[in-house]
Amino acid sequence: MLKNYFKIAIAVLKRRKFFTFISLFGISLTLTILIVLTAFLDVLTSPAYPDVNRSKELFINRIVLKSNKENYTSQSPASFYFVNNFVSKMKTPEKIAIHTGRNTTNAYQNNKKMEVELMHTNVSFWEVYQFEFVEGKAFNAQDLENAAQVAVISADTRSKYFGEGALALGKYVEANNIKYRVIGVVKSAPATMIYANSDIYLPYTLAKSGLKGTSLMGEYMVTLLARSTADLPLIKEEYSQLLKKVPHPEKNQEILLSYPDSYLESFTREIFGKGEGSGKDRFFLMIGIFVFLFMLLPTINLVNINVSRIMERSSEIGVRKAFGASSSTLVGQFIVENMILTILGGILGVLLSLLVIFVLNSSNLISHMNLTINLTVLGYSLLACLVFGLMSGVYPAWRMSKLNVVTALKANN
Amino acid sequence: MIQLKNIEKVYRTDTVETQALNNISLQVEKGEFLSIMGPSGCGKSTLLNLMGLLDAPSKGDVIIDSQQTLQLNDRKLAHFRNSKIGFIFQSYHLINDLQVVDNVELPLLYRNSSAKERRTLALEALEKVGLSNRVKHFPTQLSGGQKQRVAIARAIVGKPEIILADEPTGNLDSAMGNEIMNILLELNRIDGTTIVMVTHDPNMAQRTHRLLRLFDGSQVQ
Ligand SMILES: Nc1ncnc2c1ncn2[C@@H]1O[C@H](COP(=O)(O)OP(=O)(O)O)[C@@H](O)[C@H]1O
Ligand SMILES: [Mg+2]
Numbered sequence: 174m175l176k177n178y179f180k181i182a183i184a185v186l187k188r189r190k191f192f193t194f195i196s197l198f199g200i201s202l203t204l205t206i207l208i209v210l211t212a213f214l215d216v217l218t219s220p221a222y223p224d225v226n227r228s229k230e231l232f233i234n235r236i237v238l239k240s241n242k243e244n245y246t247s248q249s250p251a252s253f254y255f256v257n258n259f260v261s262k263m264k265t266p267e268k269i270a271i272h273t274g275r276n277t278t279n280a281y282q283n284n285k286k287m288e289v290e291l292m293h294t295n296v297s298f299w300e301v302y303q304f305e306f307v308e309g310k311a312f313n314a315q316d317l318e319n320a321a322q323v324a325v326i327s328a329d330t331r332s333k334y335f336g337e338g339a340l341a342l343g344k345y346v347e348a349n350n351i352k353y354r355v356i357g358v359v360k361s362a363p364a365t366m367i368y369a370n371s372d373i374y375l376p377y378t379l380a381k382s383g384l385k386g387t388s389l390m391g392e393y394m395v396t397l398l399a400r401s402t403a404d405l406p407l408i409k410e411e412y413s414q415l416l417k418k419v420p421h422p423e424k425n426q427e428i429l430l431s432y433p434d435s436y437l438e439s440f441t442r443e444i445f446g447k448g449e450g451s452g453k454d455r456f457f458l459m460i461g462i463f464v465f466l467f468m469l470l471p472t473i474n475l476v477n478i479n480v481s482r483i484m485e486r487s488s489e490i491g492v493r494k495a496f497g498a499s500s501s502t503l504v505g506q507f508i509v510e511n512m513i514l515t516i517l518g519g520i521l522g523v524l525l526s527l528l529v530i531f532v533l534n535s536s537n538l539i540s541h542m543n544l545t546i547n548l549t550v551l552g553y554s555l556l557a558c559l560v561f562g563l564m565s566g567v568y569p570a571w572r573m574s575k576l577n578v579v580t581a582l583k584a585n586n
Numbered sequence: 587m588i589q590l591k592n593i594e595k596v597y598r599t600d601t602v603e604t605q606a607l608n609n610i611s612l613q614v615e616k617g618e619f620l621s622i623m624g625p626s627g628c629g630k631s632t633l634l635n636l637m638g639l640l641d642a643p644s645k646g647d648v649i650i651d652s653q654q655t656l657q658l659n660d661r662k663l664a665h666f667r668n669s670k671i672g673f674i675f676q677s678y679h680l681i682n683d684l685q686v687v688d689n690v691e692l693p694l695l696y697r698n699s700s701a702k703e704r705r706t707l708a709l710e711a712l713e714k715v716g717l718s719n720r721v722k723h724f725p726t727q728l729s730g731g732q733k734q735r736v737a738i739a740r741a742i743v744g745k746p747e748i749i750l751a752d753e754p755t756g757n758l759d760s761a762m763g764n765e766i767m768n769i770l771l772e773l774n775r776i777d778g779t780t781i782v783m784v785t786h787d788p789n790m791a792q793r794t795h796r797l798l799r800l801f802d803g804s805q806v807q
Contacts, residue, residue: 177688177695184683492679495640496740497668497696499661578640582679 175509182510185486186517192478193514199471200518200561201525207464208526208554209533212544216365218437223302223362224369226398230301231408231433232368233260233395240425250274251431252391253377253384259415260395265408270294270301270396273380275371280348282334289330289348292371293380299325301398302369308342309357312376316356320378324353327361329541330372348373363541368394389421389429397433409433468557472565479511479569490573491581500574507573511566512559519558523551587748587780588614588637593646595632595803606632607643608803616747619774619781621791624800630784631752633800637782638671638750639663651747668696672741674751678733680725686736687712687721693744711739715769731762738769742779749773751783755790767793 186193220227236255237248251260256271263269272294280289299311304325312323324346326334331341345352353375362370378384383391397412399405412433421429434442438451445452445459493503523546530544595607606629614620614637622630635641636648639655648655651670658666672693680689690708699707712718715735725733734754741749751770755763767790773779783794791797799806 176701177691180688181681181683188683488679489681489683492681493692493696494664495638495667495673496693496744497664499664499696501661502664502696579635582640582675 178506178509179513181506182513185482185510186514189482192482196471196475196478196514197518197521199474200515200558201521203468203471204519204522204554204557205525205529207467207557208522208546208550209529209544211550211553212526212530212546215550216363216542216544221363221366222360223304224366224436225303226301227436229399229402229405230436231266231397231399231405232436232439233397233412233431233433234368234439236389236429236431238389238421238426239428239430241427242425245425247390249390250392250394252386252388253380253393254387255389255391255419256393256395259419260397260412263397263408263411263415265399265404265411266397267400268297268301268398270298270398271377271393272298272368272396273377273383273392274394278349280334280346280373282347287333289334289346289372291348291373291375293375293377295377298374298396301396304359304362307358307360308340309355311357317376317378320376322351322353322379323356323376325357325359325374326355327359327370327372329361331355331358346373351379353379361541363543364539365542368396389419395433405435464557468561468564472561475511475515475561475565476568479507479565480572482569486573487576487581490576491578494578494581503574504567504570507570508563508566511570512562515558515562515565518561519555522558523554526554587616587618587651588612588782589647589649590633590636591647591649593633593636593643593648595629595636595641596644605803607636610646610803610805612798612805614780614782616780617774617778618796619771619794620783620796620798621794622782622784622798622800623786623788623791624806628800629803630800634750634752634782634784637748638673639667664696668693668744670746670748672744672746672749674734674737674741674749674754676753676756678725678730678737678757680733680736680740682725684724685721686717686723686725686728689725689736690739690743692740697744707743708739711743712736714742715739729762730758731765734758734762734766735769738766742773742777745777747780749779749781751781753784753786755785755787763787763790 234250235248236251237246239246261269261271272292275290275292277288277290280287296312296314296317307328311325312321316323326341326346331339334346335341335344341355341358344355346355353373364370397408399408416429416431419429432442432451434451438453441452441456445455490503526546530546534542534544590610590612593607593610597604597606610633622633624630632641636643639648639650642656655663655666687705687708690711691704694704694707709718709721712721715738717732717735717739720728720732725736728736749770754770755766758766770781770783771793774781785791
């Protein structure tokens with residue numbers, strides 16, 4: 174039976190080359206865009222070098238201070254004081270990475286100026302983030318305590334600064350008019366690793382400011398590594414208890430809010446979060462709505478094409494009914510036919526996506542980003558195809574099957 | 587085999603009401619070859635469609651093989667048509683996208699038979715109508731007479747007890763028409779298939795067992 178459906182489907186597709194082209198084009202283009210977007214989302218959110226522990230991590234990127242009267246809100250990353258005196262005393266996390274955001278400064282090599290990004294970190298940073306050292310190693314507690322003028326640099330920075338292929342260990346980089354001895358070179362993190370990627374990593378004790386004072390606002394972020402995912406809620410709980418003990422006596426700062434978020438939540442809270450919510454649900458809802466609307470266009474297009482095909486195929490419908498096809502059998506046939514079309518479109522879409530992803534990867538548009546079609550994305554794409562096929566096939570099929578036999582047989586020939 | 591009781595058929599459109607059939611009662615015996623004649627628009631096709639369960643009467647009963655058919659649902663009707671009735675149309679109604687053999691197999695798709703069985707039966711039916719050498723052709727590559735023979739093969743492939751033919755020779759020249767007629771006569775004589783045929787040709791009608799004349803929706807005696 175399926176083979177026969179296939180035969181007629183292919184024959185119909187071949188006969189209507191232009192419509193076939195338009196339908197396939199619409200489906201495959203839509204799928205390509207979806208697949209490439211999800212691949213982007215995937216690369217942004219799934220664990221990858223150097224943040225391989227992401228599923229066991231919580232991120233504290235900002236604290237919010239509000240007044241009771243709702244007329245004053247300020248938010249920023251936390252201060253060193255807050256991080257050092259409170260967060261680093263937490264018991265539940267296995268490790269606590271502390272680092273600043275990236276600061277862009279100028280570096281000089283042979284009077285040639287270049288821009289580099291600096292990040293100050295603690296020692297645990299190198300344990301939470303699993304960097305691969307191509308030379309040397311990370312700074313240790315001793316270096317940190319002594320405020321040794323040492324730096325870990327990325328392989329990209331090494332090439333930029335010392336020249337392609339040169340080794341850097343023991344050499345000096347000069348940034349902000351200070352010379353740092355290179356003690357380690359790491360494989361560069363992709364630019365999509367928003368928290369962990371930088372050109373030069375320094376012990377936080379080398380920071381020129383921000384280490385003193387008791388202000389809560391500063392420029393430090395925290396990555397909490399849990400022993401297991403089961404500990405994540407416990408960490409959240411410990412953190413919320415801890416917040417209660419943090420003094421914030423200033424006027425108009427009566428409310429202190431901060432949340433350890435999963436990686437995705439740390440973004441959705443910025444964009445969609447309101448009050449206590451992380452905005453993750455809203456984020457997925459938005460994505461759902463977007464995808465639905467996006468898929469609606471080719472679906473409507475297909476529905477139109479299919480409906481216009483009804484008259485053209487009325488003789489066939491009449492004959493099939495006369496010889497024993499029930500309405501439901503016909504609905505089945507037309508849906509299967511439509512599925513075949515959409516699955517063809519899906520295969521084209523996947524091929525096209527592979528091409529686009531290959532081009533994006535090899536063009537190095539975003540450095541060290543490696544987009545892949547992973548199985549989840551592929552699965553969802555196929556699911557999208559099925560939904561396509563159903564959405565665009567059901568209504569026309571129903572219309573076709575309701576055609577009166579006698580009318581259908583009269584309509585043409 | 588086929589029994590019609592006090593059949594009325596009224597077509598209603600927005601503007602007009604057409605009484606296509608008016609109090610028709612009729613009995614076709616098993617193994618009988620009945621022909622129907624009458625001027626264009628007198629209701630011949632309508633009558634045939636009612637016998638074939640392609641349409642329902644406005645009033646009256648259609649009983650086929652002792653089975654009252656009015657209360658059958660879509661699925662049961664489809665099954666009934668599939669197992670009991672084969673249709674032949676004036677304009678062939680072959681599916682141009684399918685090869686001859688696939689066209690012939692069509693009725694078998696709607697019953698439980700394997701692909702192999704279907705192929706065997708389809709080739710057998712094509713052999714019967716003398717088209718064994720056109721199996722892989724597409725309908726557009728055939729002459730009118732050949733198309734109608736494919737249509738006959740399709741009608742007989744499921745070995746139905748009844749064949750309903752609506753002007754099967756209407757589009758053919760007399761030589762080809764005669765060929766088709768011979769095939770139908772043979773089917774009736776050898777396999778005992780009950781046949782009801784609408785025709786305009788008195789010579790053809792003469793070769794059947796019985797002639798029914800219609801005029802303006804009513805039986806003429
Ligand atoms: N679907 C329909 N809607 C309205 N009127 C119809 C329909 N089918 C047939 N008729 C009318 O019913 C009458 C009988 O038609 P038909 O059975 O096709 O005649 P014949 O086959 O004898 O030429 C004609 O007047 C025709 O116009
Ligand atoms: Mg007619």
